Amino acid sequence: MDTRAHYIGLMSGTSMDGIDAVLVTFDTGTVTVQGHTYHPWPQDLKNTLRRLSLPGENEIDTLGVADIEVAIEFSRAVFQLLKQTGFQPEQIKAIGSHGQTIRHRPDAVHPFTLQVGDPNHLAEQTGITVVADFRRRDIAAEGQGAPLAPAFHAAFLHHPAEERVILNLGGIANITVLPGNRDKGIIGFDTGPANTLMDAWSMRCQQRPYDQDGAWAASGHIQLELLERLLNADYFKQPAPKSTGPELFNLDWLEQRCHKISSYKPEDIQATLCALSIETITRAIGQYAPRCSRLICCGGGTANTFLMEQLGQRLKDITVEDTTRHGIPPDQIEATAFAWLAYQTVEGCFGNLPSVTGASHPVILGGIYQA
Template identity: 50%
Template sequence: MTEPHAHYVGLMSGTSMDAVDGVLVSFFPDRVHLTCTHSMPYPAELREGLLRLVNNQGTPEDLGTADQWVGEVFAQCTNELIAASGIDRKHIAAIGSHGQTLRHHPGGPHPFSLQIGDPNVIAERTGLTTVADFRRRDMAAGGQGAPLVPAFHQWLFQTTAETRAIVNIGGIANITVLPQAPQDTVLGFDTGPGNGLMDAWCQQHWQQPFDEDGRHARAGTLLPQLLHALLSDPYFNAPPPKSTGKEYFNLQWLNQRAPGLHQANPEDIQRTLLELTVASIAKAITDDESIGGVYICGGGARNTMLMKQLTHQLANYRLCSTQDIGLAPEWVEAAAFAWLAMRSLQQAAGNLPTVTGARGPRILGAIYAGASTLSIR
């Protein structure tokens, strides 16, 4: 094996806000080599504060505190990752930090996307060049700023053997369609709620951050009328480019679409929310007759009930994990931001305008120099 030129760190914390995922990777022309991985849960006090901010409960001081604290956690995750890897820092070119999304608002007269986790803190605590703030340049160019991982999916997973769908099931679910013909257009968009609504309902009714293996959903019964009411939301039939977040698909949205839920069996609601995720993902796939293999990544891949129902809905497709095509499902997004950091240092575009709707390719991310790159003249 030829030695790679450099290693990169990728850091990701999704809309579930449960932990920071870190990877140490190196990139070859046709593959990614995963050297080491590390996941660090947020301190309970920080997570509670982040959830309050997402729910519009907090002051500017709370926001500033959370920004610095998330940066500290990201830096600590990086330092522990590097220590576990045994790799010398001088061989690490950069960190790619997605940050923690608090609000994603791509519509209206003043679209924005807000990720916190101060990259100055990360660069200072690790001594490594840090690339962050990936979404806003795409939005400045008229794009949605999301999803950004399809460019990485195209680089790593596209093949002339079949048209592939890569489905990431995080707090929000998204899909990338990689055509068999390399000259054809790559498509991608957020399909709707992934784990986010299920997590919120689980926290509210059982004081658990997520429904492990879909146990509560498995104990419930699908409510067809409720599912129909939820799927009637215009988002599901809106054409791409489109992206969304927990500021849209949340418990307030659920109560507005279906008042009177307090009278229902909580397990039945959980089952119906699971089927909502399944149905919205399945619709995105069955709308494209060219798709052959469907490859799942993200935290939802660990929910056995969700995967069982998705397999049932997509019985005519070959449903697999991204592990089968080169990268374990739990590390795809973190690896994507390591790759986007590399693209930024190379002064190469990181977005796909056909996915985000931007006016053209753009170099994504702001660069915060590490200590090893500085010199005194």
């Protein structure tokens, strides 16, 4: 096994705000982030990706073009990162590219997941070997294909003296339960929406891609009757393992449960959506990690001051912090995880946790596209 190697991780989540790229060094069981850059999606491409996330017309042609355009933006993020860090392409062992998810159907008759960002083009343009298409092998092994980051959390954020929960606040929220005793097994799953509904509602009502610091939600009042209708959705009643995405939790889903959406003040709906995220997260922690003493948060949602404050108030007996205290800023964790998953694949090591995804056995994830 290569004890010291440099990898790049690329991640764009369900929020579709942009690409996080990290350059990581793995050295005898340690991980060091050498650099990070953020590359926003061009607005036209972002609009296309959002359309592709829902059923529509002419999807195959649109998909084919988007697959290449996403790879081009990924390569731009890679070169931006290399310039920033001073590394050369030949110094990078491989790129771990998550791709951009446009459809995730783990519960279909024939389960599937689909990410765009053609690794062939990415390898050709950067001159760096690419590891990609991580999720489909887990699905082929009867898993959900998600979440995959818990294996990384277990490798680098576990502590034998306490039960920890790692909370990723992306478009969708997911948790990883890390018992102090590894023999008890690791649990991880998507709890439901984190930012995706709030972001979509903010864009519709305020033409803003997100609610800065959660200030708009803080100005509203939670509508308890609406909150209860939202909490009654089937997904929240399903046992783990489970995974989801914006193909379920979108504004159509909200309107179906809102009846007369115009009868509510927009800021009250935002407050209720924030409460939905907090309630589903805290219920999941209470059910699956009742002995949790530390909640370690990552993802873009950690920048939502109001959400984080409300989460801390609901979990008064738990230390709530972000991953900065553990050496990696919260906006870099997911990209670092996919750099590590690429490392696992190149070294011929398993990347999934069957206790998390529900797969029938551990598998080596993804395909390798040689430079």
